[in-house]
Every structure is written in C-alpha cells, then in structure tokens.
Amino acid sequence: MKKTINIKLNGTDHSVEVEPRKLLVHLIREDLSMTGTHIGCDTTSCGACTVLIDGRSAKSCTILAIQADGKEITTVEGLATAGGLHPLQEGFKENHGLQCGFCTPGMMIRAVELLGKNPNPTESEIRWGISGNLCRCTGYNNIVKAIQYASAKMRGAELPSTEPEFV
Amino acid sequence: MIKCKTSKEIGGMGHSMKRKEDARFIQGHGNYIDDIKLPGMLYMKIVRRPYAYAKIKNIDASKALAIPAW
Ligand code: FES
Ligand code: FES
Numbered sequence: 389m390k391k392t393i394n395i396k397l398n399g400t401d402h403s404v405e406v407e408p409r410k411l412l413v414h415l416i417r418e419d420l421s422m423t424g425t426h427i428g429c430d431t432t433s434c435g436a437c438t439v440l441i442d443g444r445s446a447k448s449c450t451i452l453a454i455q456a457d458g459k460e461i462t463t464v465e466g467l468a469t470a471g472g473l474h475p476l477q478e479g480f481k482e483n484h485g486l487q488c489g490f491c492t493p494g495m496m497i498r499a500v501e502l503l504g505k506n507p508n509p510t511e512s513e514i515r516w517g518i519s520g521n522l523c524r525c526t527g528y529n530n531i532v533k534a535i536q537y538a539s540a541k542m543r544g545a546e547l548p549s550t551e552p553e554f555v
Numbered sequence: 556m557i558k559c560k561t562s563k564e565i566g567g568m569g570h571s572m573k574r575k576e577d578a579r580f581i582q583g584h585g586n587y588i589d590d591i592k593l594p595g596m597l598y599m600k601i602v603r604r605p606y607a608y609a610k611i612k613n614i615d616a617s618k619a620l621a622i623p624a625w
Contacts, residue, residue, distance in 0.1 A: 417590075422583070423583070423585075423586070423587075423589075423590035424582070424583015424584065424585070425583070426587065426589075427589065463583065464581070464582065464583035465582065465583040465584075467582070468582055473581070473582075477581040477582065480577070480581050481573070481577045481578070481581055484571055484574075486577060486580055486581065488580075489576075489577070489580030489581070489585050490585075490587065492580055492581060493583055496581070551571075552571045
C-alpha cells in the first residue's frame with residue numbers, strides 16, 4: 389500500500405507516492421533523481437548517504453522515506469548557492485580533501501551540522517565529529533584540513549595554508 | 556617541513572596541483588556507475604558455486620529465467 393508524502397528537497401517541494409518500505413536514500417536517488425547522495429554500504433556504516441533532515445545530519449540509508457514526511461532535506465546538491473560554493477566545498481577543493489569523491493558529499497553534509505553546532509572545533513572534535521563517515525582513499529588528514537579551512541572561512545578568520553606539508 | 560624550491564609554474568615539481576574533476580564531485584555531479592540509468596537496464600546477481608573445488612558439468616538456469624526480469 390503506497391502512501392503519499394510531502395518533502396522539501398533542496399528547497400523544492402515534492403509530493404511523492406512511496407511504498408512504506410522504501411529507504412529515504414532510494415527516494416532521493418531514484419524517485420527524485422538526485423544522485424549526489426551515495427550508497428556505500430546500506431548498513432549505516434559508511435556515512436556516504438548522509439543528508440540533513442531539518443538541519444540534522446542523518447544516514448539516509450537507515451531512515452524510511454515515510455519518516456521524512458513533512459521534513460526539509462538538504463543534500464550535497466543544495467550546498468552551493470547563487471553566490472558560489474559553500475565554504476566546505478571550497479575547503480575540500482582547496483585542501484585536496486577528496487580523491488574519488490564518493491564519501492565527500494556525506495563528509496561535507498556531516499560537517500555542515502558539526503560547524504553549525506561548534507563553529508571553531510579542535511582537530512580532535514572534527515575527527516570525532518566525522519567518525520561516522522568513512523573515506524577509503526583520501527585519508528582523513530586532508531578532510532580535517534578542509535573542515536578547518538571551512539570553519540575559518542565561516543568565522544571570517546584568517547584562512548589556514550592549503551600548501552601540503554612535506555615531512 | 557621542507558620548503559619547495561621550485562615554482563608551481565614550471566610544472567609543479569614538489570607541489571600539489573589543483574584537480575580539474577573536483578568541481579563536479581563536490582557538487583554531487585560525479586556520475587558514478589550506480590548513478591547511471593540507461594533504457595532497458597537489468598539487475599545482475601552473481602551466483603557462486605557452493606563447492607571450493609569442483610568441475611562445472613552443466614548450469615540449470617531455468618529457475619532464474621522463469622523470474623520476470625522487467
Ligand atoms: S550507505 Fe548509508 S551509511 Fe553507508
Ligand atoms: S574520497 Fe574516495 S572514499 Fe573518500
């Protein structure tokens with residue numbers, strides 16, 4: 389038995405019929421064709437599917453679409469504005485925070501909530517904050533640097549160097 | 556920390572170069588295999604043999620073929 393739900397995805401209202409068993413990530417990727425949100429595991433391990441639901445980050449492979457009824461969802465496609473890239477997007481780009489880019493949307497969305505709650509996190513707070521997100525290729529150092537860069541940018545502080553360190 | 560002695564302009568030796576593909580990845584337009592939809596696409600499942608070492612004499616696919624695929 390299908391149920392009609394209303395969600396706002398990246399600012400656009402949608403009314404969709406879904407089966408109660410459909411996962412939110414499938415609704416976003418298949419029904420609404422926004423494929424920036426990825427499925428890395430389907431079992432709440434990797435965080436590639438992380439989206440914002442009413443401003444809180446959540447793994448959309450672990451939430452049913454019907455649970456998102458009436459909610460506002462933001463995915464990676466909703467980060468940039470007419471004014472340009474989101475500071476996190478800029479941070480990842482400037483700091484070589486991605487290689488294959490598969491984990492990146494989830495990392496950035498997770499970091500949006502992290503920086504919203506804690507605008508100036510320490511390195512260990514960042515590492516703890518993204519501990520639900522796995523990256524299999526870049527390694528976490530540059531991801532941490534990317535988030536530190538975005539934090540500085542969003543606070544209007546001096547931007548950290550984006551030069552790699554040779555040790 | 557070692558300071559680079561060359562300039563980026565001479566070819567980037569000892570420097571990281573900005574990548575061209577990042578713009579689409581960070582905006583969710585990567586187009587990975589799972590993002591591609593083509594007409595008539597089917598699902599595939601690999602059925603592995605239940606024995607570690609054996610000779611395949613024949614494959615009976617009748618049950619699989621009986622499932623409506625699209
Ligand atoms: S796909 Fe949701 S956590 Fe991996
Ligand atoms: S950039 Fe490839 S998994 Fe993180």
